[in-house]
Amino acid sequence: MSDTRGVIASARSIVVKIGSSAITSLAGGLDRERLDQLVDAIEGRMRAGSNVTVVSSGAVGAGLAPLGLTSRPRDLATKQAAASVGQLALAHAWGTSFARYDRTVGQVLLTADDIARRTQHRNAQRTLDRLRSLGAVPVVNENDTVATVELRFGDNDRLAALVSHLTSADALVLLSDVDGLYDGDPRKGGANLIPEVTSPEDLDGVVAGSGGALGTGGMATKLSAARLAADSGVPVLLAAASDAARALSAADVGTAFAARPERMSARHFWVRHAADTVGTLHLDAGAVRAVVDRRRSLLAAGVTGMSGGFHAGDVVALVGPDERTVARGVVAYEPSELDFMIGFSTRQLPQDLQRPVVHADDLVRI
Template sequence: MREARTVVVKVGSSSLTTPEGVLDVARLTALADALAARRLAGSDVVLVSSGAIAAGIVPLGHTTRPNDLATQQAAASVGQGALIAAYTAAFGAHGLTVGQLLLTADDLIRRQNYGNARRAVGRLLRLGVVPVVNENDAVATDEIGFGDNDRLAALVAHLTRADALLLLTDVDGLYDGPPSEAGSVRIPLVRRQEDLAEVRLGGTGSKVGTGGMVTKVEAARIATGAGVTTLLTSADQIVDALTGRDAGTVFLPTGTRPASRMLWLAHASDPAGRLVVDDGAVRALRGRGASLLPAGIVRVEGSFDEGAPVEVVDRRGIGVARGLVAYGSDELPRLLGRSTTWIADVFGGEYAREIVHRDHLVLV
């Protein structure tokens, strides 16, 4: 974390607001001061910030986060301006410019939009700007919303080829049980996913946020699987975290950085349907890195077009892979269980191709 050239920092709503939901400018300024120091020391910094809905709660006359989507969107519309204005002032005190980038899940589900987002963030960094990323809550819907910014931050970390991801919340790390429970112990280091087998995760976040420890651990899994070291700690410990002191919980990388397309496919794409496959197909996909052939598919679920992302599951419904399908759902039923040779003889050579080619498939 201390030596990272590019750092993505995610801060939750509860770390920027009072318990009543009012934007706490002093806390936001302290965060900006620490990040500005890191930026002025030569690192690229990308801030993924929640807080728009929380910042709009009181101006709308509410005392708690609204439950209905329309009022949440209204609160975000009101609060986003206040949030970015506060960041502009706080970073401006250090001579730094911020740039707002609002995203919906759709921007990382569609491959073209994913590339556009990557270019936008990259150009801001090259211009010396501090990008402030947030979900576009004012237009998000239940179908396309991230629900929290933790997964968004993990994807942004890969999108920017970051060296480190810092997840800031209102607790000082991951504990083996509820932090408020007597005897719970902070876990300083997670080397692999198996280290979390005995950890009890719970909670859905604060009353002004939507995340929780589960979403943060999942974000860490996504980031570390892409080769990005991740640190989870409280916003109050940001200086210790950025300078490499013992703070929070460190998640070590568990994989190498995949191609952007593969990370998009595994974690950002929204499957349009499912292909249920037999045990032989599961072994071929997992053991030999094979493409998915029609002979191994037993059922098609959902409606989708050629080129859509689909989920590949075994007979029990357990996920095996995700991939871009070469046929629409209307064409697939007549091909299931057939060999490519039989398909070519009956339907013509243009049909003798993989259902999902291994170059367009990622295991999950």
């Protein structure tokens, strides 16, 4: 067994993401038998000593049959209507299945805004931590009933990667209808399973496709989520839901993604992956070198301009003279203050404006 698979197999805290196709069908909605099998596998992992947070897709899929819909809707209003019906059924199904083991389930519905805004981010983190400390199993889903296009995660694979860092998980397991990452489309033949990804070079030539009839994701989103989690320091296992028992015990199936050696701090992860950028600071070449090469704070002297409706405390993009984004960071000033400061050295500014525009501790290089 590789070191990565060993870490996943022995992880004390894991996030398990369940794809829509694993627990729903177009004809019958929720498949209770398959959901029970997944809960059996999760329970086995919990009895082995791990705490588990579930990220469950399937709300829209679970709402199709009760509403007489025969295909996944494309318009937002119908998707939200299906989700409003399906979320009730999905939460009840998870609760009923875990009740066989006398376990309580807590539903946590999130929007991208809950992760992007630091206050909501912390609140979500506290809620998940408290549920686990009370012995409940958190079941997380995107709040499809209220999420708009602008406020969506895009898919639950990305949500699972964000939750894995939010909960300080030791591993992330992505379970769906695919049994791993291939170097081509396995449905067309001739494709080879990639058992482990240890560096970006292992992905050279890999072509990832889009999702199926029930889900919004696909191999492309799973690959993106796995790389996001691994980059933050969380190892990932991508496997078929039908192999859940092995994935959640020996971790000897699917594709394993090795994590970066050092775990990214919660604040740096939020700045880089979770928060939305709401403005841009334009830097001269000297400031780019200071920020990127020497890992220094951004000072007013190196700022040449700004754009966007940001406020102090927001995350902004730092852009070089070639208009390429080189970093993201938390800006310390209001635009009205920066307008006065731009281009001046620190010693030329009043005492209350001598702090860095973006402190090195609040800055992440891209």
